[in-house]
Amino acid sequence: xxxxxxxxxxxxxxxxxxxxxxxxxxxxxxxxxxxxxxxxxxxxxxxxxxxxxxxxxxxxxxxxxxxxxxxxxxxxxxxxxxxxxxxxxxxxxxxxxxxxxxxxxxxxxxxxxxxxxxxxxxxxxxxxxxxxxxxxxxxxxxxxxxxxxxxxxxxxxxxxxxxxxxxxxxxxxxxxxxxxxxxxxxxxxxxxxxxxxxxxxxxxxxxxxxxxxxxxxxxxxxxxxxxxxxxxxxxxxxxxxxxxxxxxxxxxxxxxxxxxxxxxxxxxxxxxxxxxxxx
Amino acid sequence: xxxxxxxxxxxxxxxxxxxxxxxxxxxxxxxxxxxxxxxxxxxxxxxxxxxxxxxxxxxxxxxxxxxxxxxxxxxxxxxxxxxxxxxxxxxxxxxxxxxxxxxxxxxxxxxxxxxxxxxxxxxxxxxxxxxxxxxxxxxxxxxxxxxxxxxxxxxxxxxxxxxxxxxxxxxxxxxxxxxxxxxxxxxxxxxxxxxxxxxxxxxxxxxxxxxxxxxxxxxxxxxxxxxxxxxxxxxxxxxxxxxxxxxxxxxxxxxxxxxxxxxxxxxxxxxxxxxxxxxxxxxxxxxxxxxxxxxxxxxxxxx
Numbered sequence: 001x002x003x004x005x006x007x008x009x010x011x012x013x014x015x016x017x018x019x020x021x022x023x024x025x026x027x028x029x030x031x032x033x034x035x036x037x038x039x040x041x042x043x044x045x046x047x048x049x050x051x052x053x054x055x056x057x058x059x060x061x062x063x064x065x066x067x068x069x070x071x072x073x074x075x076x077x078x079x080x081x082x083x084x085x086x087x088x089x090x091x092x093x094x095x096x097x098x099x100x101x102x103x104x105x106x107x108x109x110x111x112x113x114x115x116x117x118x119x120x121x122x123x124x125x126x127x128x129x130x131x132x133x134x135x136x137x138x139x140x141x142x143x144x145x146x147x148x149x150x151x152x153x154x155x156x157x158x159x160x161x162x163x164x165x166x167x168x169x170x171x172x173x174x175x176x177x178x179x180x181x182x183x184x185x186x187x188x189x190x191x192x193x194x195x196x197x198x199x200x201x202x203x204x205x206x207x208x209x210x211x212x213x214x215x216x217x218x219x220x221x222x223x224x225x226x227x228x229x230x231x232x233x234x235x236x237x238x239x240x241x242x243x244x245x246x247x248x249x250x251x252x253x254x255x256x257x258x259x260x261x262x263x264x265x266x267x268x269x270x271x272x273x274x275x276x277x278x279x
Numbered sequence: 280x281x282x283x284x285x286x287x288x289x290x291x292x293x294x295x296x297x298x299x300x301x302x303x304x305x306x307x308x309x310x311x312x313x314x315x316x317x318x319x320x321x322x323x324x325x326x327x328x329x330x331x332x333x334x335x336x337x338x339x340x341x342x343x344x345x346x347x348x349x350x351x352x353x354x355x356x357x358x359x360x361x362x363x364x365x366x367x368x369x370x371x372x373x374x375x376x377x378x379x380x381x382x383x384x385x386x387x388x389x390x391x392x393x394x395x396x397x398x399x400x401x402x403x404x405x406x407x408x409x410x411x412x413x414x415x416x417x418x419x420x421x422x423x424x425x426x427x428x429x430x431x432x433x434x435x436x437x438x439x440x441x442x443x444x445x446x447x448x449x450x451x452x453x454x455x456x457x458x459x460x461x462x463x464x465x466x467x468x469x470x471x472x473x474x475x476x477x478x479x480x481x482x483x484x485x486x487x488x489x490x491x492x493x494x495x496x497x498x499x500x501x502x503x504x505x506x507x508x509x510x511x512x513x514x515x516x517x518x519x520x521x522x523x524x525x526x527x528x529x530x531x532x533x534x535x536x537x538x539x540x541x542x543x544x545x546x547x548x549x550x551x552x553x554x555x556x557x558x559x560x561x562x563x564x565x566x567x568x569x570x571x572x573x574x575x576x577x578x579x580x581x582x
Contacts, residue, residue: 104434129446136445140438147448147514169449 003087004195004227005050005073010082012068015039017080027249027270032063042068043251046082052194053225055217057242057259059232059274065251066231070197073098073229074116075106088113088194111141115188119200121180124187125172131158131183132168138190157186161216178209185216189224196228202237214240235278239263247271296343297375302326306344306500310491313502318468319432320415325498335368335394336495338411342392345407345491348378353388358396358543358559368392383562395458397479399542399563402488404505410473412494415501417461417471437461437469440512448517460519463510470501472509477521478543483509524556534558537567 013021018037025032025041032041043065050056058066072079075098084098086109096109118124125134135154144150158168161182172180181201188196198217202210214237220226230241238245238259245262247255247270255268266272296303302324309323328336346352352372356365360383369381372392382388385400391408402408418428421439431437440461447455458474462483472483473492483490483503490503503509511519524532524544531540534557542563544556558564568574 103430107434107436126442129442130449132449133442133446137438137442140441140445141436145441145515147445147517150445150514 001051001054002089003049004052004054005048005087005229006085007049007073008047008083010046010069010072010079010084011044012042012065012072012077013039013044013080014042025250026252027254030250032065032251041251043072043248046253048246048253048256050195050227050229052227053221054244055221055228055230055242057230057232057238057245058248059235059238059245060248061233061274063250064248066233066248067199068251069248070116070199070229070231074114074197075110076116086113086195111138112191113193113195115191115193115196117181117184117188117196117198117201119203121172121177121184124184125180127171127173129171130169131163131172131175131186134172134183135187135190138187142191153190154186157190158183160189160220161186162212176209178205178213181205181209181213182216185213185220189220189226192224192226194227196226197231198228199231200233201230202234203232210237217241235263235274247274293375295348295376296346297328297371298326298340298343302340303344306340309500310341310345310502313491313500314489314504316468317504317507318464318470318501320470320499320501322498323500325495328495329371330367332496333413335364335392335411337493337497337500338392338394338409338495339368339372339493340495341409341491341493341500342372342390343375345409346372346376346379346390348376350390351380351382351388352390352392353382353385353562354392355396355398355560355562356394358398358545359561361561364394384566385560385562395474395476396543396559397475397482397490399558399560400566401482402486404487406488407491408488409491409493410475412471412473412492412499413496414459415471415492415494415497415499417459417469432468435467437463437512440469441514444512444514444517448514454513454517454519461512463508463512464503465507465509469512470503476543477511477519480509480511480519481521485509532556534564537564537571537573539564539567 016037017039020036021034021039021041022044024034024036046069058069060066071077073084079099086096086098088094132154135157136150139150139153163179163182172183202213221228232238242259245259246253249270255271262271263275266275306323309321313321326340328339354365354369356362373381385398389406394411416428418431420443422428444454458476459471460477460480461469462472462480463469472480485506486503487505489505492501513519526532532544533540534544535555536557539558542558542560545559547555549555
């Protein structure tokens with residue numbers, strides 16, 4: 001299998017940081033606030049590999065750093081340490097050292113090779129323009145400057161995510177939460193990115209809408225072979241989507257492995273608690 | 280003290296061109312930088328002028344910094360030499376720059392200061408045109424933070440301007456920007472070509488005369504150097520078009536004074552409620568009438 005993403009010892013600290021930060025935080029001491037300097041160690045020593053067409057689940061409680069992992073890789077946040085390599089075979093095989101890129105290269109990857117779906121559609125969509133316009137923005141970032149082509153592509157994408165065609169020219173603010181999320185997914189998929197980050201995409205939606213969106217994600221992964229990192233605290237979502245899962249607590253990965261294995265035979269005490277607490 | 284007989288008090292200590300030599304030097308430096316980076320908005324320390332910001336202080340400072348005693352100046356506002364703003368500016372420059380000539384005829388001018396129009400007669404490499412600019416940055420439509428706008432300009436990240444065009448076409452079936460049409464200079468920076476109408480945008484392209492833009496309130500100077508590409512933003516399948524001035528039956532409207540069918544027309548409503556059209560560029564109109572030996576009628580002149 002081809003590697004898509006290779007992350008080694010990634011860390012992110014909010015605050016000034018001190019030499020004791022790493023020892024003073026983590027699941028062993030059950031905090032991510034350093035008692036010496038007060039800095040918040042959001043993530044520390046995060047290492048994993050993502051393969052082509054794979055869905056990797058990142059699971060953990062609020063504040064465990066799971067969203068920070070996605071944000072650092074999507075350049076919403078700047079990682080403080082570690083390395084991340086992205087392997088791209090668009091045209092020619094190339095490798096990007098994610099934390100050593102200039103602004104233009106970062107933007108190129110963000111706009112053309114990565115996609116992000118946020119929990120809050122406000123972050124991923126521009127509510128001042130129509131949903132078609134939101135998708136157009138992503139296409140225009142890729143220098144597609146033919147109006148008819150943009151319309152056609154936006155129509156296709158919205159059809160694929162089951163947004164009614166006659167709503168294409170409406171503002172996202174006139175949509176239900178589930179529909180906003182579908183538009184966000186269409187936008188993220190506009191340029192067929194090889195790597196997609198999904199940050200709590202179904203959180204806060206009612207169950208039937210959740211099911212629809214999860215089905216959509218599985219179908220897309222099946223058809224487009226997109227690699228995905230799915231960040232969620234919902235075990236059901238992990239069970240349904242992810243082949244492999246990382247379990248995070250206090251900024252560290254406490255357990256990693258095949259999803260089935262983690263669900264059936266959790267090793268770490270925290271994972272055991274998580275699995276046991278599912279109703 | 281100003282006395283009534285001499286409009287310009289010769290005893291004043293103001294230097295030639297009103298601005299002190301350091302202010303002029305700074306502005307000239309900004310102009311050179313603007314010419315070297317076509318379309319880039321160069322910040323400068325816009326000086327206080329004896330008129331309110333927003334009345335053309337940016338253009339005025341540029342004019343006063345580049346003008347010399349040998350120059351012949353033309354000042355227009357909305358195409359007209361006779362409008363209040365143009366007359367006042369011209370008078371101020373004449374008072375503070377002793378020795379310069381002024382004219383209304385475009386070909387005779389070496390320096391032109393204008394608001395909202397570029398003259399109909401093509402400019403030459405012997406001329407410089409200075410445009411007064413209220414809003415220099417085309418990205419203000421889509422991004423409120425200047426810091427982010429600067430990064431967007433630097434990275435030529437203009438997708439959101441095209442989204443605006445997309446939304447226009449989606450809603451109205453065509454691009455509805457009438458003036459301040461975002462235009463890409465030399466393949467990189469997109470500038471706001473002052474509030475000139477679409478009609479004048481093609482004149483930026485490969486212009487023989489350097490075009491300088493001065494925004495006094497926003498403290499920015501930018502330029503289109505001579506013989507530089509200027510492309511209005513469009514989609515490949517939705518071409519840029521200018522005002523066509525066609526009447527209901529598809530005929531090109533003509534100026535009621537000089538009969539021109541190739542100029543930008545202003546629309547008036549007469550007392551009788553009738554719509555009439557005449558050249559916005561008054562100097563062009565008058566020169567056409569003179570050449571044809573036509574008589575000027577006062578009531579039409581002062582419409």
